[in-house]
Amino acid sequence: MNSSYEKIIKSARDLRWDIGGDFHEKIMESLYTDASRIADRAVTHPGDTPRFDLDRTIDRLVTSRIWGFPLMVLLLTAVFWLTISGANVPSGLLYSLLIDTVHPFLKSIFATLGIPWWIDGVLLDGAYLATAWVVAVMLPPMAIFFPLFTLLEDFGYLPRVAFNLDHIFRKAGAHGKQALSMTMGFGCNAAGVISTRIIDSPRERLIAIITNNFALCNGRWPTQILIATIFIGALAPAHLSGLISALAVVSIALLGVLLTFVVSWALSRTVLKGEVSTFNLELPPYRPPRILQTLYTSVIDRTLVVLWRAVIFALPAGVVLWVSANLLINGVSIAEYLVNFLNPFGLLLGLNGVILVAYIVAIPANEIVIPTILMLTVMVSGVTGVGEGSGVMFELESGLQTLELLTRGGWTLLTGINLMLFSLVHNPCSTTIYTIYKETGSIKWTTVASLLPVVMGIVIVFFTAQIWRLFTG
Amino acid sequence: MEKDLNKTNQVEISESQAQAGCASCPAHNAANLQKLGVDMENWDFVVALAGNPNTGKSTVFNALTGLHQHTGNWPGKTVTRAEGGFDYGENRYKLVDLPGTYSLLATSLDEEIARDFILFGQPDVTVVVVDAARLERNLNLVLQVLEITNRVVICLNLVDEAERHNISVDDRRLARDLGVPVVPTIARYDEGLEELLAAISEVASGKTQATPYHVKYTHPKLDQAVSKLVSQIKEAFPQVPNTRWVALRLLDGDERIIQAVEKGDLGELTYTVENLDGLGVDTVALKSGFRQ
Numbered sequence: 001m002n003s004s005y006e007k008i009i010k011s012a013r014d015l016r017w018d019i020g021g022d023f024h025e026k027i028m029e030s031l032y033t034d035a036s037r038i039a040d041r042a043v044t045h046p047g048d049t050p051r052f053d054l055d056r057t058i059d060r061l062v063t064s065r066i067w068g069f070p071l072m073v074l075l076l077t078a079v080f081w082l083t084i085s086g087a088n089v090p091s092g093l094l095y096s097l098l099i100d101t102v103h104p105f106l107k108s109i110f111a112t113l114g115i116p117w118w119i120d121g122v123l124l125d126g127a128y129l130a131t132a133w134v135v136a137v138m139l140p141p142m143a144i145f146f147p148l149f150t151l152l153e154d155f156g157y158l159p160r161v162a163f164n165l166d167h168i169f170r171k172a173g174a175h176g177k178q179a180l181s182m183t184m185g186f187g188c189n190a191a192g193v194i195s196t197r198i199i200d201s202p203r204e205r206l207i208a209i210i211t212n213n214f215a216l217c218n219g220r221w222p223t224q225i226l227i228a229t230i231f232i233g234a235l236a237p238a239h240l241s242g243l244i245s246a247l248a249v250v251s252i253a254l255l256g257v258l259l260t261f262v263v264s265w266a267l268s269r270t271v272l273k274g275e276v277s278t279f280n281l282e283l284p285p286y287r288p289p290r291i292l293q294t295l296y297t298s299v300i301d302r303t304l305v306v307l308w309r310a311v312i313f314a315l316p317a318g319v320v321l322w323v324s325a326n327l328l329i330n331g332v333s334i335a336e337y338l339v340n341f342l343n344p345f346g347l348l349l350g351l352n353g354v355i356l357v358a359y360i361v362a363i364p365a366n367e368i369v370i371p372t373i374l375m376l377t378v379m380v381s382g383v384t385g386v387g388e389g390s391g392v393m394f395e396l397e398s399g400l401q402t403l404e405l406l407t408r409g410g411w412t413l414l415t416g417i418n419l420m421l422f423s424l425v426h427n428p429c430s431t432t433i434y435t436i437y438k439e440t441g442s443i444k445w446t447t448v449a450s451l452l453p454v455v456m457g458i459v460i461v462f463f464t465a466q467i468w469r470l471f472t473g
Numbered sequence: 474m475e476k477d478l479n480k481t482n483q484v485e486i487s488e489s490q491a492q493a494g495c496a497s498c499p500a501h502n503a504a505n506l507q508k509l510g511v512d513m514e515n516w517d518f519v520v521a522l523a524g525n526p527n528t529g530k531s532t533v534f535n536a537l538t539g540l541h542q543h544t545g546n547w548p549g550k551t552v553t554r555a556e557g558g559f560d561y562g563e564n565r566y567k568l569v570d571l572p573g574t575y576s577l578l579a580t581s582l583d584e585e586i587a588r589d590f591i592l593f594g595q596p597d598v599t600v601v602v603v604d605a606a607r608l609e610r611n612l613n614l615v616l617q618v619l620e621i622t623n624r625v626v627i628c629l630n631l632v633d634e635a636e637r638h639n640i641s642v643d644d645r646r647l648a649r650d651l652g653v654p655v656v657p658t659i660a661r662y663d664e665g666l667e668e669l670l671a672a673i674s675e676v677a678s679g680k681t682q683a684t685p686y687h688v689k690y691t692h693p694k695l696d697q698a699v700s701k702l703v704s705q706i707k708e709a710f711p712q713v714p715n716t717r718w719v720a721l722r723l724l725d726g727d728e729r730i731i732q733a734v735e736k737g738d739l740g741e742l743t744y745t746v747e748n749l750d751g752l753g754v755d756t757v758a759l760k761s762g763f764r765q
Contacts (some may be wrong), residue, residue: 004709005737011705012723012731015698023695024725030690031616039609042647045640197572197582284527285606285634290661451700 004233015427023105055208055286059160063283068164073250079148080248084225087140098132101444121326122319130318133371134310137413138222142307145221149276150188154289158183163283166256170276171267172261175204178211182260185215186253189428192217197439203274209436210449211263214256219310219366223423224249226370230403231416248420254425265454307468309431317361317368325376339376349458350418352410359426366429414468418461425457506670507560508539516558516567523618524602524612526573529630531555532660533602534570537670561670569596575610577617578727585729592621592715597677600669602628605635605642605657615651619685621715626672629656630687633662652685671754698724709734716750 016023062071067304101126110120152158161183166176177199187190189212196208216224228248268274324335335357343353358372406415427450428436437446522530532538538557555570571590572583591599601618603611618625629644648655654672658665675681691695703719705712713719720728 004705005734007725008702008705008709008734009731012702013719015702016724016726019694019698019724027690027725029720031613034688035611035612035616038647039612042643043608043640044643074661095496200582200584287634287661410566456648 005282056273058286059283062157062160063163072161072164073254075152076253077151077243077250079145079244080225080249083141083145084229084246084249085242086144087225090140090143091136094450097135098136100130103129103132115443118326121322126318126320126322127315128318130309130314130321130368130371131311134314134367135307137226137370138310139303139307140368141222141301143299145218146187146303147295150294150298151289151291154287154294156284156286159283167262169264172265173274173276174207174211174264174309175199175201177279178204178208178260178264181208181212182215182257185212185217187431189213189215191218193432193435193439201225201274201277203268203272204277206266206440207267207272209439210267210445211260211321213449213453214254214259214263215434216424217366217429219429220423221249222367224252224420227416227423228252230406231413234403234422235413236452237459252420252424255421259425259456262455293408299350307423314368314371317372321361321372335376349422349461350414350464350468351422351461352415353424354409355415355419359422363430366423367424374405377411384445414465414472417465421464422457425453425460427451427454488753506537506667508537515565516566518597519567519569519593519594520598520600520673520677521569521571521590521596522602523571523587523614524573524601524628525575525604525607525614526572528602528604528611529660530570530573530602532628533600533628533658533666534568534671536660536663536666538568562674564671564674567595574614576614577621578725589620592718595714597621598624598625598626598673600628602625602630602660605629605632606638606640608642608647616686616688618655620687620721621649621718623683623685624676625652625653625683625685626669626676627651627653628660628669629655629657630660632657632665633659650686653683654681676728695724706734 030287060066079320087404106124106128107120110124158180162176162179165179165182169176169178178196180197180198181192183193192212192215193209196205196212199205199208225245229241232244296426321335324338325333327334329337337355338357341353342356346352346354346356353375357376358369361372362369427433433446433450436449437443440446493683522534524530534555534557537559539559540557552658557568557570559566559568563671569590574584574587576584577588579593590596599618600759601615603615614627615627627647629642629647632642635642642657644657646657655678656665656669656672661667672681676683699717699720702723703716704724706716706719710716719730723734
């Protein structure tokens with residue numbers, strides 16, 4: 001060690017001793033005194049404060065012990081109900097444009113040009129259809145969900161959510177600010193993991209990073225919404241089905257929050273033991289949201305960015321699926337081999353081989369799980385007369401048709417529920433895993449964060465299936 | 474007829490004269506703000522945006538660069554540095570949006586990123602965005618920044634919100650007391666940004682020479698101790714700016730600064746703006762965060 005460095009440290013220590021123990025307090029005191037004196041000279045408070053303080057009234061309501069939680073659930077349900085019921089019509093329009101009109105048109109052009117069937121298959125039935133499907137299914141819900149969520153954020157509601165959840169997180173041995181990083185995770189887990197930087201203790205930050213995956217991200221919302229609509233919404237009368245589906249999705253989201261608490265609690269009692277640190281959470285004033293600007297930024301910056309990512313992953317996935325469904329070994333396609341191989345294990349879990357293969361294909365991006373499942377189901381169950389042939393990711397014209405197809409593929413209500421559960425609790429997507437590695441710089445914790453949810457997911461769906469079969473015989 | 478022609482000529486002359494006069498006026502330049510987004514090659518000045526959490530730093534950032542850095546009404550939203558550029562007058566500026574921080578006595582990673590940049594990144598101008606409705610608390614940070622640098626502009630933001638709460642702030646008196654320019658703004662609605670740009674360019678070009686207020690420490694022996702340490706630090710780390718502040722931190726027992734001196738990498742904390750690109754700072758700070 002350099003001696004001049006040592007000298008500095010030593011003389012600092014000596015001088016500190018010489019000055020006396022109240023040095024820090026004195027410095028802070030001088031700072032506060034000066035700040036308050038300067039502020040006093042500049043600030044004037046003419047008149048008295050207004051008799052009715054709107055901010056405080058809203059705060060009393062949304063952070064009240066009795067009403068805080070129900071109001072939160074109510075707001076969340078309203079947002080999803082608007083998303084689900086509002087997205088139907090534009091989704092249908094996009095579908096009929098991109099898949100009913102443009103796809104046959106492109107097919108006919110390729111046919112006129114005399115392009116070989118396999119090029120046509122890879123490009124149009126694989127890459128194009130996969131992309132078109134993702135756009136038709138994801139764009140409308142995102143274009144509704146993101147602006148609504150951003151308006152709530154702009155208004156100042158998120159810190160109140162953190163305030164409501166703070167004491168639960170503390171009981172779980174985690175940092176109260178984890179409520180904020182979890183809320184970010186509802187948009188995107190990678191963003192949620194980065195936002196854990198607001199937590200200063202490394203122990204509590206690791207807990208927040210590992211559990212962020214339990215916040216349902218927007219790549220998984222469409223899966224939840226679709227399965228809830230066709231399996232759970234279909235059980236309810238038509239005029240209630242939108243609301244019931246929304247409630248099912250909210251329940252899954254709340255289950256995710258519950259798992260966040262449970263896993264945080266378990267981690268802080270075992271491998272990540274330590275004190276809970278305290279912090280100040282400032283409740284910002286409510287600000288009237290700027291509607292137009294919010295619409296613009298949430299559509300351009302959030303919706304299109306997320307959609308673009310989905311498209312980038314859907315394109316090659318479409319090609320891979322088409323090839324694996326059309327490349328035959330002994331008359332059986334590669335995809336079918338895989339599905340049949342995983343099927344017994346899938347059935348044991350109350351899922352099936354198709355779903356497991358779809359999750360392997362969708363490791364890069366959760367957004368393409370559902371199209372993959374539908375395509376594989378058609379192929380394996382040998383249902384004819386739907387879609388464009390094997391290896392094509394397609395959308396069906398209505399939820400009912402999808403239900404019919406899936407039932408013929410051997411699906412039950414249990415498969416639907418377990419798919420929703422497994423979609424909530426499985427490994428993070430590749431982007432999130434990479435972000436976790438970058439943030440922690442540790443292979444060990446990245447592995448824990450990636451594998452823990454898969455194992456938990458398998459255990460949860462396994463027990464759900466066993467209990468379900470016990471009761472339904 | 475001839476008379477008429479003369480008249481038009483005269484008008485033209487006075488118009489061009491007026492234009493020449495305008496070009497030297499800051500208000501004219503303000504209208505010429507060019508938002509450059511992420512295009513920030515060949516900048517002349519680096520401007521840092523600091524301030525308490527949730528005072529509207531990112532909103533100011535977006536308004537000046539034309540970027541859409543995510544803004545949200547909650548403290549702690551910005552956890553990394555965002556960078557963008559703008560053109561104003563004859564100069565190109567690089568703007569750095571820092572995470573919000575209540576003080577420079579950093580405890581968490583986001584606060585550390587902000588502190589390290591103001592302290593060691595040596596921005597040409599540090600704009601401290603201040604919430605007019607919560608002036609006293611915000612001034613704690615302002616006074617700490619003034620300890621480090623005198624190239625400061627105070628952006629007195631959210632004056633509309635303060636007015637709603639019946640609070641009015643005398644910005645001229647504040648500017649006199651602090652010794653640096655103070656510009657009242659409502660960044661959400663683009664109000665006051667032209668004046669802010671003018672103030673930034675005057676501080677950057679050195680037209681405005683500030684004599685910032687320094688906190689009066691009433692503690693005996695302190696001055697003596699500080700000056701003794703300052704001379705030692707200057708000798709061991711000739712490239713470190715703000716030696717007075719480093720001395721105060723050492724006396725206060727700031728672990729991070731002590732460690733930096735011990736390892737001798739206090740000098741390496743003096744980032745040049747070039748190597749601040751990408752994740753440089755973030756990962757350095759992060760790793761030390763996990764090491765602790």
